[in-house]
Amino acid sequence: MNKSAVIGFRIKELRTEKKYTLKYLSEQTGLSIGFLSQFERGLTSIAIDSLEKIAKVLEVELSSFFDLSSPQETKYVVRSYEKETTLVNSEIIEYALTDHLTSFDLLPRLVDIMPPLPEEKETLELYNHTGEEFIYILEGILTMNIDGITYQLYPGDSVHIPSCIPHNWSNKTNHITKILTVHSPNPLKKEG
Structure with missing residues (x-):
């Protein structure tokens, strides 16, 4: 992210913490609501004089926007815009929900599962591993196979299984499926 x-x-x-609307910020700075919205979403850049106007309204020093370095102390909070993203393959995007990918026992991730490609084969290969896993469906429909039994899971449904049972999941719809997964033990954890 730039x-x-x-x-x-x-x-x-900062604007949300102060309970300021985009309209209010627009009125106070003379910048359009559309521009401010695009800038907040990372879709456009901003001139330094405009940034100075925003800093004044938000009652912060202009320099505070440029202190983007991470503190030296251990970081426990991951902001929505800081998540490490991994493109696993053409159908799966994973977002790390922790900055401790290799040190904690639990591995929490957000996973976007894209609709299947037209040439994708219909069979789902099951696998197993050590530990346990928890899956919570946030959006869409997840097809989950657990030990040869297929389930259709909807938003709000969850699965908690010992990972030694053969299992796998897929998206067989035309829409993105979003899930929260937590694995234990963390397969990425470094020993020692």
Whole structure:
């Protein structure tokens, strides 16, 4: 993510904390609501004089927008715009929900499962591993196979299984399916 996008997200965070609307910020700075909305979402850049107007309204120093370095202390909070993203394959995008991918026992991730490609084969290969996993369906329909039994899971449904049972999941719809997964033990954890 570029620095301009990070600054935009930071401004949205400050504006929300102060309970200021985009309309209010627009009126106070003379910048259009559309521009401010695009900047907060990281879709455009901003001139320094406009950024200075925003800083004044939000009652922060202009320099605070440029201090984008991470503190030296251990970081426990991951902001929505800071999530590490991994493209697993053409159908799966994973978002890390922790900055401790290799040190904690639990591995929480948000997963977007794209609709299947037309040439994708219909059979779902089951696999197993050590530990346990929890899956919560946030959006869409997840097809889950657990030990040869197929389930259609909907938003709000969840699965908690010992991972030694053969299992796998897929999206067989035309829409994105979003799930929250938590694995234990963390397969990425470094020993020692």
